[in-house]
Amino acid sequence: MAKFEPIVPEFEYLFHPQSIAVVGISSDKNRFARGRWLLDSLLSARFPGRIYLVGSKVGEYAGLPIYPSVKDIPDRLDYVIVAIPAAATLQLARDVADKGARVLHLFTSGFSELGGEAEKQMEKQLVDIVRTRGMRLLGPNCMGIYYPAGHLAFFEDVSSTPGHFGLLSQSGGNGIKAIRLGPRRGLFFSKAVSYGNAADINETELLNYFTADPETDVIGMYIEGTRDGQRCAAAIKKAAEKKPLIVYKGGNTEIGRSATLSHTGSLAGSGVVWSGLFKQAGAIEVDDMDEMIDLAMLFTYIVPLTRANTAIIGVGGGANVMVAEFWSRAGLAVPRFPLDIREKLKAIFISEAGFSLRNPTDIVPLVREPILTRTINTVTGWENIDYVLIHFAIGITTEPVRTYMKQDMETLVELPESVRRRVMVLIYEAISPDDRYLAGELENICHRVGLPVFHSAAGAALALSRYVRYNQRLSDC
Amino acid sequence: MAKFEPIVPEFEYLFHPQSIAVVGISSDKNRFARGRWLLDSLLSARFPGRIYLVGSKVGEYAGLPIYPSVKDIPDRLDYVIVAIPAAATLQLARDVADKGARVLHLFTSGFSELGGEAEKQMEKQLVDIVRTRGMRLLGPNCMGIYYPAGHLAFFEDVSSTPGHFGLLSQSGGNGIKAIRLGPRRGLFFSKAVSYGNAADINETELLNYFTADPETDVIGMYIEGTRDGQRCAAAIKKAAEKKPLIVYKGGNTEIGRSATLSHTGSLAGSGVVWSGLFKQAGAIEVDDMDEMIDLAMLFTYIVPLTRANTAIIGVGGGANVMVAEFWSRAGLAVPRFPLDIREKLKAIFISEAGFSLRNPTDIVPLVREPILTRTINTVTGWENIDYVLIHFAIGITTEPVRTYMKQDMETLVELPESVRRRVMVLIYEAISPDDRYLAGELENICHRVGLPVFHSAAGAALALSRYVRYNQRLSDC
Secondary structure (H helix, E strand, O other): OOOOOOOOOOHHHHOOOOOEEEEEEOOOOOOOOOHHHHHHHHHHHOOOEEEEEEEEOOOEOOOOEOOOOOHEEEEEEEOOEEEOHHHHHHHHHHHHHHHHOOOOEEOOOOHHHHHHHHHHHHHHHHHHHHHHOOEEEEEOOOOOEEEEHHHEOOOOOOOOEEEEEEEEEEHHHHHHHHHHHHHHHHHOEEEEOOOOOOOOOHHHHHHHHHHHHHOOOOEEEEEEEOOOOOHHHHHHHHEEEEEEEEEEOOOOHHHHHHHHHOOOOOOOOEEEEHHHHHHHHHHHOOOOHHHHHHHHHHHHHHHOOOOOOEEEEEHHHHHHHHHHHHHHOOOOOOOOOOOHHHHHHHHOOOOOOOOOOOOOEEEEOOOOHHHOHHHHHHHHHHHHOOOOEEEEEHHOOOOOHHHHHHHHHHHHHHHHHHHOOOOEEEEEOOOHHHHHHHHHHHHHHEEEEEHEEOOOHHHHHHHHHHHHHHHHHHHHO | OOOOOOOOOOOHHHHHOOEEEEEOOOOOOOOHHHHHHHHHHHOOOOOOEEEEEEEEOOOOEOEEEEEEOOOOOOOOOOOOEOOOOOOHHHHHHHHHHOOOOOEEEEOOOOOHHHHHHHHHHHHHHHHHHHOOOOOOOOOOOOOEEEEHHEEOOOOOOOOOOEEEEEEEEOOHHHHHHHHHHHOOOOOOOEEEEEOOOOOOHHHHHHHHHHHHHOOOOOOOEOOOOOOOOHHHHHHHHHHHHHHOOEEEEEEOOOHHHHHOOOOOOOOOOOHHHHHHHHHHHOOOEOHHHHHHHHHHHHHHHHOOOOOOOOEEEEEHHHHHHHHHHHHHHHOOOOOOOHHOOOOHHHHHHOOOOOOOOOOHHHHHHOOOOOOOOHHHHHHOOOOOEEEEEEEHHHOOOOOOOHHHHHHHHHHHHHOOHHHHHOEEEEOOOOHHHHHHHHHHHHHHHHHHOOEEEEEEEHHHHHHHHHHHHHHHHHOOO
């Protein structure tokens, strides 16, 4: 094996292949072939480059011919996606190298993650082949690349809107969740990489890439372990210095550690060590992907302040109590409005019974003219309010409140930017299919207006408290 | 005012009216008349008794004539729902009394909850009229009664399946959420009462009723305050002695207290006092309605044990790590399977790469024969496992896994009851409309099989830890 010195590569080529081959395709649609998942994702994303298919049975899929071997493909290959059994990957790697490809991406699992000696050995051999032949290996056991600007994806029907959130995820499932759920809530991606076992391309290199990437403003990372704690720690420090870095470390509890099955390095096991590292580096640790999305949305949309006095405005007295209590438990203030603000609100609301104007503020969009925008402008006019949370518990409302609320939210586009960048929207309690349809419509309005959408009061409160603490830390430096 | 001595009434008549009048109905469908909400709910629930409508404009709604006054209704009235402005309710109350009605239910708000002296006075006058005329007042400012067995409801299209969970809720919104969301997850209601300001019928009387009610096995209570702390405390103690009592106390934080706007009694304000009372009484305090539903489901479906060693079985490695870590953080054990159990699992799973058989156990229903039932029977065969969590993160899966998972879950009906009563199902990460449709199908399967459905890993873990602590406390007594 040639001595391999890890460097920080310019990984741009990962995201800009001209030609892709997918190995492990069957023309039999009833047969489950894992390669089809990634192929369908590419087709759904309208990848504009050349796509080639390889399968054991010659035939056709989606109008594309299936070649018996990569060797038969009459073109140069840049990027090869592999979904064939592990045992067959070594020969394939050699064949792919002969085609001059730069990236071998193994969706295939059954390597070191199984913990067996034979599988570990096979993974090592694979890495040897790849490195000596000038390729890089992504995976094994991963979903690969989501790059909306380049029409690359690892799930069907995901957003094609580019954004500025970059994600590296050791888990494919967590990656899928993020790229599916994030854009529905307003978090759009520069790129996401699911990197699995990290046999070759690893978290350190990817993190360095995202740190340097001009398309990425905020970095998210789901990591289970590392094989080189020191380099990884250095990359985390550098990343967090340059950009907000949000980390979800899987396997920090004893049970979770067993579940990650990652026996890969000195740092891997100790949650305390990892947490200390994140804290010292200025990275923000979260406990699941929802929390990561929540926080990334704030970095994307909301003006960074060091105080979070919040005006809570929403439909339903019980809902207002509940939201206010989550705010309180997260250590955030909901200051009561002074008389002059309440008088101004009374004029907007035409003083109907049942409204509380104190903060939280009950809003019932019954009147047929929009009141939300005026209400927000009024409460942010008080210097003691930093942020505004609009919340709408869809499932506990009925018509015509729903229709009026929708009309009302459309007018939020009139908010001045300085105000808009203080507003968070919580859309929740969508219970029935009708509720969820309305939730989707309201989310679309928020995207058009440029407002972040939250799905949980507890999540929004936790994210805001973390955001403010992060801003305080920055301002202390 | 006649001296009124609160007694514990036999409230059965609340749930068995023969005739109902809804006051505040307009024939103009474009006009928002709040009474229509509750009328539509009754019609949707197919209330089998006689329904009469009252509105300021004569006309017709849903084929029913609109009378100008309750006095014009040519029938005795048992139960009158009122949705007209507060100022008009005093005269109405007298008219209703003349009709011999027993219950006046005020959906109308604008009374003591506004905090003003005039409104408080009006509420008092209303109570005077009601009490001197032999009626009882429900509300004001509340949604009233949900009683599936009697076809009474306060929201459209809610479940008509009777169950054994009884809820009293001071908040209408929290009541609506519970009766809409609970049945989707498998929690069916004996009855629910939204009681609002509790000017007459109050939390103490209702709690005493639910304690005595043979249709109710588990009691849930959302309460913001009381006007008689001692009686309320006694009722809580008695209830918790007889049945599991789950309490969500709104307004325990300072912000929340301001939000509840309830300045109603000595006990009302202090969260610490309330929490101490609940603890001493053996009631279980929760922090929102989701937590209440989670816990009520366990009391309904799951065998009460004093230990919660759990087998976690689900699709997706990252998802398994996440679920296991929530279990761990809640102080619950996920013991690793011994070799003989793993060997048995290997035989079921036909040993495909990518499966972890240690616990958590990766399940990928790829093989075309059901494996879930055999897996559950195998792991519960180990004496070190008390409970089983099946989890399915819908949004991170694709076909044919979804179809196979559905087929597989259908076979859970074959579980012996002793095993079934240890199984919880977590269906989550439903992101797209398709995901949610599948979630609905899986939930229906769970209802047929008799399994509780959870929507959040954190929620399921928290509920199970509370459940086991409750069982431990009982066994210590």
